Amino acid sequence: MGGNRQHKEAHGIVYLLPKKMSELNIAKRKEKCENCTNQCNKRQSDESAIPNLEKEETNGKGNEGSQLLLSACLSCDGCLSEEDSLRISQQNLEEVERVLELNKRCDASKHKLLVASVCPQSLPFFAVRFGLDIYEATQKLCGFLKGLGVAFVFDTTLAAGFSILETQKEFIQRYHRKHHDSQALPMFTSSCPGWIRYSERVLGSLVTPHICTARSPQQIMGCLVKDFFSKQQKLSPEKVYHLVVAPCFDKKLEAVREEFYSSLMETRDVDCVLTSKEIYHLMEKRKVSVEELNSVPLDQVLGESGQAMLARHDGRGSEGFLEHVFKHAAKELFGVDVQEITYRTLRNRDFQEVTLERDGEMLLQFAAVYGFRNIQTLVHRMRKGRVPYQLVEVLSCPGGCLSGRGQTESETAGRIDKALVQQMEEVYSSLPVRLPELNPILKTLYLDWLQGQDSAQANKLLHTEYRNQSHTQPPHMQW
Numbered sequence: 001m002g003g004n005r006q007h008k009e010a011h012g013i014v015y016l017l018p019k020k021m022s023e024l025n026i027a028k029r030k031e032k033c034e035n036c037t038n039q040c041n042k043r044q045s046d047e048s049a050i051p052n053l054e055k056e057e058t059n060g061k062g063n064e065g066s067q068l069l070l071s072a073c074l075s076c077d078g079c080l081s082e083e084d085s086l087r088i089s090q091q092n093l094e095e096v097e098r099v100l101e102l103n104k105r106c107d108a109s110k111h112k113l114l115v116a117s118v119c120p121q122s123l124p125f126f127a128v129r130f131g132l133d134i135y136e137a138t139q140k141l142c143g144f145l146k147g148l149g150v151a152f153v154f155d156t157t158l159a160a161g162f163s164i165l166e167t168q169k170e171f172i173q174r175y176h177r178k179h180h181d182s183q184a185l186p187m188f189t190s191s192c193p194g195w196i197r198y199s200e201r202v203l204g205s206l207v208t209p210h211i212c213t214a215r216s217p218q219q220i221m222g223c224l225v226k227d228f229f230s231k232q233q234k235l236s237p238e239k240v241y242h243l244v245v246a247p248c249f250d251k252k253l254e255a256v257r258e259e260f261y262s263s264l265m266e267t268r269d270v271d272c273v274l275t276s277k278e279i280y281h282l283m284e285k286r287k288v289s290v291e292e293l294n295s296v297p298l299d300q301v302l303g304e305s306g307q308a309m310l311a312r313h314d315g316r317g318s319e320g321f322l323e324h325v326f327k328h329a330a331k332e333l334f335g336v337d338v339q340e341i342t343y344r345t346l347r348n349r350d351f352q353e354v355t356l357e358r359d360g361e362m363l364l365q366f367a368a369v370y371g372f373r374n375i376q377t378l379v380h381r382m383r384k385g386r387v388p389y390q391l392v393e394v395l396s397c398p399g400g401c402l403s404g405r406g407q408t409e410s411e412t413a414g415r416i417d418k419a420l421v422q423q424m425e426e427v428y429s430s431l432p433v434r435l436p437e438l439n440p441i442l443k444t445l446y447l448d449w450l451q452g453q454d455s456a457q458a459n460k461l462l463h464t465e466y467r468n469q470s471h472t473q474p475p476h477m478q479w
């Protein structure tokens with residue numbers, strides 16, 4: 001393993017950089033980044049480029065240059081500062097193995113309680129790889145993690161429930177102030193860190209005030225583990241090491257954001273994010289066979305007895321923020337009960353619209369916009385003041401979270417394994433749907449942990465702030 005490492009010195013500290021997936025990808029991605037930046041600068045110098053681009057896209061006949069620009073953007077880490085890159089490079093298997101190793105030593109002062117939270121979008125990956133149904137695969141994954149020395153394994157659906165409820169609430173508030181606040185609507189969802197990075201660093205104040213302030217499922221899970229769960233365990237937060245298993249690399253970037261670090265406690269809400277594939281590689285490295293793994297049920301945050309029930313939220317595999325907010329808003333604002341949502345495909349499967357009409361009047365108009373090519377179109381319309389939507393669910397991966405590159409990118413060509421995505425979609429849809437409003441655990445946690453649904457504590461722990469950081473881009477990266 002030592003031969004796989006490089007040393008890097010910054011601020012007088014020598015960091016060990018693992019020669020692993022993230023590093024290999026950075027080399028590959030830098031190349032893409034230059035492509036993107038060159039293409040981008042060329043286009044920015046030509047004012048007429050934007051309308052042309054939209055026209056070309058609308059016709060579905062983008063030329064080669066525009067395709068390169070649109071599809072390459074944000075698939076690299078070129079926008080990262082040196083510090084971000086260093087923090088992310090520390091989120092790797094070696095770091096987790098180091099913590100596990102310290103737990104085996106006699107010095108108890110260095111011991112940490114390991115807690116793993118698995119995103120529901122990662123579970124279908126393991127089901128397909130193991131050749132098992134999602135329930136059995138989850139228990140095998142849990143058995144593997146516990147065999148490593150992880151003490152508790154949760155899934156992040158509970159945290160996603162908080163995120164959905166807070167997003168619904170914020171949408172209603174924004175809707176009511178739309179006449180005196182020009183930035184209230186459209187509201188953009190905030191669960192995708194790839195989209196957030198692009199908004200903050202490239203789009204800036206055009207978009208940031210419109211982003212919903214609800215924390216993402218990952219970061220609410222971080223709070224739940226480091227604030228609520230650590231207290232339950234009678235441990236201070238820095239004595240808990242929180243690992244998240246996620247479908248994409250972008251979640252690593254989210255975990256290292258400043259606001260999710262407590263300088264007082266010297267701890268992060270999420271200490272390390274590993275992608276589904278990184279976990280799978282660890283299994284391969286340790287020559288683990290699925291048959292030999294113990295089947296262990298997931299743990300429950302409240303410590304309830306019985307097995308944690310696997311369930312999903314509505315939608316195509318990305319927690320269904322659009323669907324939940326749409327149904328909630330239809331009922332809350334117009335007294336309409338929406339049972340089934342019908343998507344209308346506009347440009348492609350990743351740019352769809354949902355509407356609610358009554359007597360010829362458009363009451364609600366929402367859109368799901370996935371992938372950077374579609375996001376670019378949305379942004380061009382935003383610049384022209386031509387976005388008719390009140391809410392847009394934005395995700396940077398075409399196809400949504402099941403297509404995250406941390407589980408679907410083929411190793412040789414760097415392409416998305418579409419057959420795998422299709423299998424995962426089938427597996428994911430086999431899970432029962434559960435409404436967060438009906439989840440009694442969320443109700444209990446709102447009361448016991450957050451002192452009520454509209455409390456200052458709920459606002460502090462379940463929300464965050466997104467800022468215009470476009471001015472912090474180095475000049476060669478400015479768009």
Ligand code: SF4
Pocket residue numbers: 032033036037072073074075076077078079202477
């Ligand atoms: S915009 Fe940033 S992330 Fe996207 S390709 Fe360019 S440098 Fe990379």
Ligand code: SF4
Pocket residue numbers: 191192193194195247248249250251318395396397400401402403404405
């Ligand atoms: S859309 Fe992609 S980048 Fe965004 S959270 Fe989902 S998997 Fe990650």
